[in-house]
Every structure is written in C-alpha cells, then in structure tokens.
Amino acid sequence: PRNIYFSRHGESLFNVMGLLGGDSELSARGKQYARTLPLLVATHVPNAERLTVWTSTKKRTIATAKHLPNKKLAWKALDELEAGKADGLTYEQVEEQFPEDFASRDQDKFNYRYQEGESYRDVVNRLEPVLMDLERQQDILIIGHQAILRCIYAYFMNLSHERLPYIKIPLHTLIQLTPGTYACDEKRYKVDI
Ligand code: F6P
DSSP states (O other): OOOEEEEEOOOBHHHHHTOOSOOOOBOHHHHHHHHHHHHHHHHHSTTGGGOEEEEOSSHHHHHHHTTOOSEEEEOGGGSOOOOGGGTTOOHHHHHHHOHHHHHHHHHOTTTOOOTTSOOHHHHHHHTHHHHHHHHHOSSEEEEEOHHHHHHHHHHHHTOOTTTGGGOOOOSSEEEEEEEOSSSEEEEEEEOOO
C-alpha cells in the first residue's frame, strides 16, 4: 500500500480514570477529537474520500470514527489486548492484587499473558489476517487501541519484540506511514484539544 494511516480512539472515560481495558464511551475531549477528525484527515490525506476506516468492535473506536463520511469496517481482531483479570483495574490495583504478575510483565512485557487474558505475542498472532489484508489494500485508516497500534507500527517499522510494547502512540494524533524498501517514512499530525 502507498500510505497507511492510523490513530488511537479519542480519550475515553477509562483513560481519564486510568483503568485498563473495558468498553467505555469517549470523554468530552475524546468526543471533541472525533468531531475534529474529519478535518484533520481531509487536511493531511490526499483523496481522503477514498479511505476505508477500520475500527475495532469497541464503542470508543466506533464513536471516534462516527463523524467520518467514509466506508467503515469493524474488526473483532482489532479489539484491545484483553487484560483478563486486570480488566477494569488501575495499574496500582494490578500491582496490589497480582504482585507477581506485575513483576513478570515488567521483565518480559511482550510475552507476559494476563490471567484469563492475552499477551502482546497473542495479539501479534491474532492480527495476522488484518496485516495480510492491510498489505494488499490501499487507502486504509485504522482507528485503534494503544497495544494494537503498537503491534501494527512495529510490523511496518521492523521493530523488535523487546521494543514493541513500549512504542509511544499518543492520543489525538494521526500517524501516516509510507512503506519504503527497508522501513517506513513516518509523519505525525497532533491535535491539541
Ligand atoms: O490504558 C489504555 C490501554 O489501551 C489499556 O486498555 C491497555 O491495557 C493498555 O493501554 C496497553 O498498554 P500497556 O501494555 O502499556 O499496559
């Protein structure tokens, strides 16, 4: 594909409260980002009307894409890394309730699998069909989640499993990757809300 575009969903109520996972709605700032997104996309994406928008099945990505006039497709495979027993907790609560898990995640974040949940390695595996499709397509904008976009970014930028779980994918930023021979050229368009 020529360019790949992606953005995290707008700030969610769980983001505001510092809670993991869930299926919360957007915050007021998140809704503001959703309203700004059509202009941001139209400003930076040539032939923006040709884009197809891929979201997860979670409310926060669908609500972020809501005002975009484009065709949309919701993929279950794009849902956020499943935090299992840690879902709905803060990082502090995870540390209190599952101290050993917290330590082992710190030691090997790529391979650590949440109890009744997933690891980054699991996510990379479940994303394979999405990535195969993405390689064949043109004009895709993904509205996704932090862990998912780290995996997609690492795939196109050839980043190691060690670095992948620490890639910074900030909120309210449209990222453009242009695949080249070895790595991708990258541009980031941030909105201040
Ligand atoms: O905090 C937002 C979030 O998307 C959580 O839902 C998810 O568990 C987390 O980020 C992934 O980031 P990390 O792997 O660094 O905990």
